[in-house]
Amino acid sequence: MTLAVRNDLSMTNKPARRKTHISEVVAETLIRTSGLSTIAFILLIFAFLAREGVPAFFEVKADVLFGTRWYPTEGFFGLWPLILGSVLVTVGAAVLAMPTGLLAAVFVAEVSPRWLREIVKPVIEVLAGIPSVVLGFLGMLMLSSLVRQVFNAPTGLTAFSGSLVLAYMALPTIISVAEDALDSVPRAYRDAALALGATRWQTIWRVTVPAARSGILTAMMLGIGRAIGETMAVMMVTGNAARIPLTLDSLMRPVRTMTATIAAEMGEVAQGSTHFHVLFAVGIILFVITFLVNLAASLAIFQQARRAERLLS
C-alpha cells in the first residue's frame, strides 16, 4: 500500500524533474530508436531480398527452376538438389545432436557430481567459441578420411560429414541452454518425486525433464537454427555436388546445400543477371524455411506454456 502511494507521489513529481534531466530524454530516445531500428533493418533486408530474388521466378521457367539439375553457367537452375541437400544435412545434424545434447544436459544438471560439473560446463562453453572455419578445416582434413574408411564410402566429403560437423556446432548451444532449463526446475519437484518412492531415473525422466520441456525445446531450436544457416564448415566438408539426395545411400554421398551455393557463387556472378536473381531466390527460400522452423518452435512452446498453466491452476 505504502509503495503504491510513493509511486503516485513520484508520478506527480515527474514533469517538474524532467526539465532538469535532458540526459534522461536523450537516453530514452536512443534506446527506443535502437529498439525500433532492429525492426527497420529486418524490413529493409526483407525488401532487398524480395527486390533481387523475386525476378528470378519470372525470368526462369517454373519447370527449370524446379528441375533436378543445378548448373547455373549453362542455364540449369534446378533448385531441388539444393533444397533437399540442405534438408538432409540439417535433419542429419538434428538427429545426431538432439538426443546426445539432451543426455549431456541431463548428465551435467542431474547426475554429475558438483566438481565435475564445474569443469564440464565451462569446457562446453569454450566449444561454442570455436570458429566454424576451423571446424570445417579439421573436418576436411581428418573427419572426411575417417568417414570414408569407416563407412567404406567413395569419398569422405559427404552429407553425413556435414551433419557431424553441424551437430558438433549445435551441441554446445543445446547442452548449455537445456542444462539451464533443467537447473531451474524447482527443487521441490524432485524432492516430492523421491519422497513418493520414485527412483532417481524415474525422477529425471518423468518429472524433471518434462517440467523443463519448453526450455529444452528452445535449446533444440537454437541449436538447429545455428545448423541451418551455417555455411563455411558445410561448404568445406560436404563436397558440394548438386545431386538429388533421394537414394538410400545419399547420406554417404556428397550434397550441395543452399548456403554453400550462395557463398560459392555470389562472388563472381554478374550483378543483375538471371543467375544473380536466382541466388537471391535461394536466399528467400532459406529465409522462409528458417521462419517456418522458428514459428513452429514458438507455437509449440506457447502451447506448452498454456498447458503448464492449466496443470498448475
Place this chain on the structure above:
Amino acid sequence: MTMLVSTCAASSAATEGASAAHYSIQNVGSDTMVNLALAWAEAFQDEHPDTRIAVTGGGSGTGLAALINGTIDIANASRQIKKEEVDRAEANKITPVEHIVARDAIAVIVHPSNPVEHISLQQVSDIYTGKITNWRQVGGENRPIVLLSRESNSGTHVFFLEQVIRLGDSKSKVLFAPDTLLLPSSEGIMAEAQQNPNAIGYDGLGYVTPAVKMVAVARDANGSFVLPSIESVNNKTYPIARDLYMYTVGRPTGQIAKYLEWIAGPAGQEIVAKLGFVPYDASRP
C-alpha cells in the same frame, strides 16, 4: 575514380616525359593469374620505383568487363576474349589488344597409390560426364571414381569443360556429371586427391603439390601419353594447355608498353617458371 587516376597519370606522363613522373597502372582480372600478376608487379616496382601497379583478382570476365568500361589499363584473362566482348568494346570506342604473357598446363591428378599411369582425353571426358564410373574401366583397381572439380565460376573449370569434357567441340552440350564434387579452392582439391584413392582431379600445373600423382594424357587413343611440363607444353605435345593473356586498350604506349616488354623478357618469364606456370617461348609459337 580509378579512371580519373589513370588518365591523370597518362596525361602527366605525356607532358613531363620520363622525368620524376608518377606512373599508375590498374591491373584487374583472372584469379588463376592473380599471384603471377602480383609477383610481376612487385618485381617491376622494385626496378622502377616511380611506377605503381595495382593488381586485383575477380575473374577473367570481371577484368575484361572493366577494360571495356575503360576503368583499367590491363586486364588479365585465362581465356581468350569473346566475340561479344570485342563488340561491346568497339561500341565503347576501345580496341582490346591481346598479349600472350605465359602458358599454363592443366594437370590431371590422382592419389599416389593409384596404378593408372596413362589416360586419353576421351577417357577423361567419359569419366567426368559419368560414362565411366569405375577405375577398372581405364586399367585401374576395382574402385568407384570420385570426380573433383573447381567451382563453376573458375576460369579453369570453364576451360576444362570446353577443351576436355566437350573435347573442343563448341556445339557439344555435355556437362560435368551431377556427382562431381565442386570444391571451393585448389587446396581442397589437393587435400582430397592426396588422401582418397578413388579421386580424380585437375588443376593448373602451378597448384599441383608433390603429394599427388599426375597422369600422362594423350590427345587420342593412338597418340603418345605425355606428362605436363614446361617442355611438353611448349612443344605442344601435352594436350591440356592454354595461353594466359593480358589485354590492353589499343597498342600500349609509355610505361604500360615498358611493363609488358619486361614481362615478356627474361626477368618476367623467370617469375612465370618460379610460380609453376610455363614460360612463353616466342620461338615456338
